[in-house]
Amino acid sequence: MSRTVWVILAILALAFAVITGLAVQRGVLGAQSQSAAIGGPFHLVDQTGAARDAGLLKKKWSAVFFGFTYCPEACPTTLLALGQTEKLLGPKADDFQTVFISVDPGRDTPKVLANYLSNSAFPRHTVGLTGADSQVAEAAHAYRVFYQKAGDGPDYQINHSTITYLMNPTGDFVCVLPYGETPQAMAGQIEAAMKLGPHAQSCRA
Template sequence: MPRRSILLFAAACFIIAASLAIVTVVVVTGREHGVTEASSATGQPTVGGPFQLVNQDGQTVDQTMLNGKWTLVFFGFTYCPDYCPTTLTGLAATKKQMGDKAKDLQIAFVSVDPARDTPKALKDYLESDGFPEGVVGLTGSPEQIAAVAKAYRAYYQKVGEGETYTMNHTLTVYLMGPDGKFRAPLAYDLGPQKSAQLIERVMARG
């Protein structure tokens, strides 16, 4: 093969290799930051938004309840046999890990089962031993719950009929900033220590 052809072939191989390396970096970076930095071209959050619900004391609240505080938003229901109580006890342990840094961190528990989860049902449930203190329970009409779930990209679905039905739902906990905008997701199986570390890192960035 002529020397010129060899050089051209080597250059082409180098360009292809470099291109693949760039793609790899983009893919890895996207996987690492894609969700935590989720925002549209306008700078508005792609997770979260306006809502109007009722808390466990029967008071109407909206998205302004997020203002000025860091908030962990979690979707579930009081009849949940395992994931919801496990998540709530895990969040209690997370706040304990954080110590004084958790003083401005509130937890909002949004019911995906408004037919059964009245304000009183939420109040009784959230006062259970082992759950975090001061959790804000939120419920509303089916339409209001559908709207807030859509805003937070949270999935839920009724399974079964009669009094024994259950609900499938998203397990992710959403960390919202003091400006009411989405900051990071907390995976269900992350654990209190890693959850605390993640929240503290995000808080440090503001």
């Protein structure tokens, strides 16, 4: 067999390997994206002490945020922004709720959550959730949220994810509301999703 033929065969083999590799990679990435869906079951208690699960996301648009009441900046900033967002939604706010899930169950009892969320600048329609360590871990896992205790003693902090997830009235993920987004931008994204209907999976009308 001539050298030219060998070169052509080598090139074809390399091309086949590259194409096959890309196909496999896409398959793996596709499987990963499916397995990394946002949302899922959880079993917690709200600020009144009542047991709540993922069913509370049904029939309302929900902004789901993980934080804690001793949070110095990200949590109050996010809740203040969502409070303004709720006002900007006007009558549509009746179909919208904020779900604040504590990643600090050791300190955030239902009573502590109730007191914290009573801030008049925070969203009026807010469900605060807490529970046992394992229950909080279950919820955080479902939403792919990172959190980790930092420091010792009573004044420890919690490092955690700061994004907010918009979920539709069927309990499915719609889009991310990034930390630092303005209330006007968030209201616009929520209204755009509402226009698409209860099964929307995008914040773009």
